[in-house]
Amino acid sequence: MRFTLDQLRAFLAVARTGNVRRAAEELHLTQPAVTARVRTLESALGVELFDRSASMRTTKNGAALFGYAEQYLKLNSLIQRDVGRPDGVASLFRIGVSETIVQSWLPDFIAALREEFPRLNVEIDVDISRSLREQLLSNAIDLALLMGPVSDYRVENIALPAYQxxxxxxxxxxxxxxxxxxxxxxxxxxxxxxxxxxxxxxxxxxxxxxxxxxxxxxxxxxxxxxxxxxxxxxxxxxxxxxxxxxxxxxxxxxxxxPLNFTASYLATPEAVVSGRAAEIAQRIAVAYDKK
Known part of the structure; x- marks a missing residue:
């Protein structure tokens, strides 16, 4: 029995959204690609994971796999982050930032982030908070430093000091x-x-x-x-x-x-780096606020 991380990601995205189209948008894939990955995973496991007659609702086997898949992907993310540190993470990390933060503590945050993850390739998008929220929910960025919180069940919000x-x-x-x-x-x-x-x-x-x-x-x-x-x-x-x-x-x-800001990210099993980056952002923002 063989399956891939990409197949598990596709399964989780469909299970969370209940819809192949929305899962494809979240993963930046075509709908046929998502469907193919789910079908291949079902073939590898020898069971059906979704009831196709009920808007892609998980079957009993699918519901059982959901928890295991989340743990598996989180463990994989932890391994990538921790094994062989400080060079364990070498990937693109996309940050969306409000200009208020750009004008204050963003340079200190990027320096601290790079110190912990020296091989992380950081991409920064400066925009208004409304646009950053949309980018975060569409998975176009990994971390949003914005006027928050973002009211969505998928999002973890870490409070940052307010701007008087x-x-x-x-x-x-x-x-x-x-x-x-x-x-x-x-x-x-x-x-x-x-x-x-x-x-x-x-x-x-x-x-x-x-x-x-x-x-x-x-x-x-x-x-x-x-x-x-x-x-x-x-x-x-x-x-x-x-x-x-x-x-x-x-x-x-x-x-x-006052203006209230948060470090917000999608709380997926693989959001280990995003969660750690949000914690670093909070630490840097608190230090800046005390100056």
């Missing part, structure tokens, strides 16, 4: 309230921080506050420093601008809500 928000202005800009005419410079329009800020501004000032959303946080700080508006931005990212006197904090009587 603040109001910023150029010292030359005599504005003490968002309703005084200066535009509010902040996160891009299709992000959660923008939506929450817009709702609060509308509730407090009606249409008296104008928002200038920007897709680049670096551009936000430069625009605020140039006196072109006031900023509703993360405090920790403003440290250099505050130290140099290019911007200053001010208090209009309220502060936007």
């Amino acid at each position: 928000m603040t109001w910023l202005r150029a010292p030359s800009l005599a504005v003490s309230d968002p309703a005084e005419g200066a535009p509010v410079i902040t996160f891009a329009r299709d992000t959660r921080p923008f939506r929450l800020l817009k709702e609060t501004l509308l509730e407090r000032y009606g249409t008296g506050a104008v928002i200038f959303p920007t897709s680049s946080l670096s551009a936000c700080f430069r625009l605020v420093a140039a006196g072109l508006g006031i900023g509703a931005l993360p405090l920790s990212l403003a440290a250099d601008y505050l130290a140099s006197g290019q911007v200053e904090q001010f208090d209009p009587g309220w502060i936007p809500a």
Whole structure:
């Protein structure tokens, strides 16, 4: 009796989703390829694993195999990670990151990750949290550092320190309230921080506050420093601008809500490296938050 890891992965994907099409999307394979792997596995085991008349529901044998297959793949992942360390893992690891983290502790995280897994090939995609969530659920990335948590039963979320928000202005800009005419410079329009800020501004000032959303946080700080508006931005990212006197904090009587982030990954049996990377991300983020 011989079977392969790829056949077990195909079986688990179909068993989890109950659908060959969704399993194929998750594995980035064609539907015939997934079907062929499942059929070959059934032939090797000499049993049927799915009831084809009931939307690919597992049979009694399939249900029994499910737990063993998860353990088998997890053990394989642990062997790859631990045997022969530190050179035990040599594969592509895809990370999706919110720009807020890019502008803060991402370099320290990548350095720590590479220190533990020196042969890991890291690929980084910077995007808004909504897109990162979609990429994670479609298995296009292995780890998402985003505004979370991701509400999906397949996802493990590890909480990261929140980013406190603040109001910023150029010292030359005599504005003490968002309703005084200066535009509010902040996160891009299709992000959660923008939506929450817009709702609060509308509730407090009606249409008296104008928002200038920007897709680049670096551009936000430069625009605020140039006196072109006031900023509703993360405090920790403003440290250099505050130290140099290019911007200053001010208090209009309220502060936007903190931004909550998570290190999120699909909790599959083979997500050992993803889980360890999420733990490293949490450690680095906590250290950065204490500075």
